[in-house]
Amino acid sequence: MGIDPRSFVVEERLSGVARIIGVTGSKGGIGKSVIASTLALALADRCHRVGLFDLDFTSPSDHVVLGVDRSFPAEKFGIDPHQVHDIDMMSVAFFAGAAPVPLRGEATTNALLELLAITRWADQNVLILDMPPGLGDTSLDVIHLLPRLEFLLIGNGSRVVIESVRRAVRLLTELDVPLLGLLENMPRGEEGTVARLAAEFDVPFLGVVPADEGLEKALGDVEALRQSAVYGAVAALAEGLL
Numbered sequence: 740m741g742i743d744p745r746s747f748v749v750e751e752r753l754s755g756v757a758r759i760i761g762v763t764g765s766k767g768g769i770g771k772s773v774i775a776s777t778l779a780l781a782l783a784d785r786c787h788r789v790g791l792f793d794l795d796f797t798s799p800s801d802h803v804v805l806g807v808d809r810s811f812p813a814e815k816f817g818i819d820p821h822q823v824h825d826i827d828m829m830s831v832a833f834f835a836g837a838a839p840v841p842l843r844g845e846a847t848t849n850a851l852l853e854l855l856a857i858t859r860w861a862d863q864n865v866l867i868l869d870m871p872p873g874l875g876d877t878s879l880d881v882i883h884l885l886p887r888l889e890f891l892l893i894g895n896g897s898r899v900v901i902e903s904v905r906r907a908v909r910l911l912t913e914l915d916v917p918l919l920g921l922l923e924n925m926p927r928g929e930e931g932t933v934a935r936l937a938a939e940f941d942v943p944f945l946g947v948v949p950a951d952e953g954l955e956k957a958l959g960d961v962e963a964l965r966q967s968a969v970y971g972a973v974a975a976l977a978e979g980l981l
């Protein structure tokens with residue numbers, strides 16, 4: 740991948756972006772897309788210039804959370820992200836619509852490189868990357884391609900989750916990727932488990948986003964999302980992240 744000429748264009752395309760924050764979680768279904776989208780919305784609501792890039796190519800979700808129904812972005816010397824709710828947004832969903840996107844291995848790397856190389860991000864305070872589950876192909880590729888990348892790690896105290904959160908913290912530490920902190924979403928398991936893990940690895944513990952019964956109804960409706968407990972909790976920590 741190091742000799743793919745597109746990799747040289749990537750940093751140039753992101754030169755106006757001050758911070759790049761990947762929202763990751765070692766497990767699937769832990770709330771990465773909800774947190775990434777809500778964080779982008781909360782920061783945009785607070786007048787930050789924000790980009791949101793859904794890197795879950797096979798299963799993008801941010802357009803669902805934010806209620807975005809758009810097709811091909813404008814194209815001229817590259818592709819301009821869609822502007823939605825004052826967020827600059829890019830997603831494979833804009834190209835593929837509802838069609839399946841079966842990608843694996845090299846094809847995933849190719850899709851990532853292509854999108855990073857062709858997307859013309861405007862000047863941003865922060866670009867939020869919604870990562871696919873796990874720390875596999877796409878995560879390892881963005882870590883390689885974007886040396887400025889920082890991660891926000893989502894977890895909860897369930898035994899099956901915390902085991903893989905621990906693994907993720909160790910991997911990111913070994914790869915020298917800055918970890919902004921651990922955020923607990925939809926608490927499960929023994930109370931305080933995620934906070935203790937953060938303390939053990941000397942990583943900031945960012946707080947708890949409660950399980951919100953009303954969230955499902957609010958998905959796709961940003962006004963309702965803004966009233967949700969998830970938005971309230973995420974907005975409270977959003978400013979502190981930048």
Ligand SMILES: Nc1ncnc2c1ncn2[C@@H]1O[C@H](COP(=O)(O)OP(=O)(O)OP(=O)(O)O)[C@@H](O)[C@H]1O
Pocket residue numbers: 764766767768769770771772773774795798800870871872924925948949950951952954955958969
């Ligand atoms: N705090 C919360 N309260 C209630 N429901 C939540 C909360 N966070 C996430 N959810 C719900 O949990 C499910 C999974 O969330 P989400 O899709 O954001 O997870 P994910 O980690 O991005 O999943 P994937 O690994 O598939 O990308 C969704 O139905 C979402 O609406």
Ligand SMILES: [Mg+2]
Pocket residue numbers: 771772773795800869870871
């Ligand atoms: Mg997701």
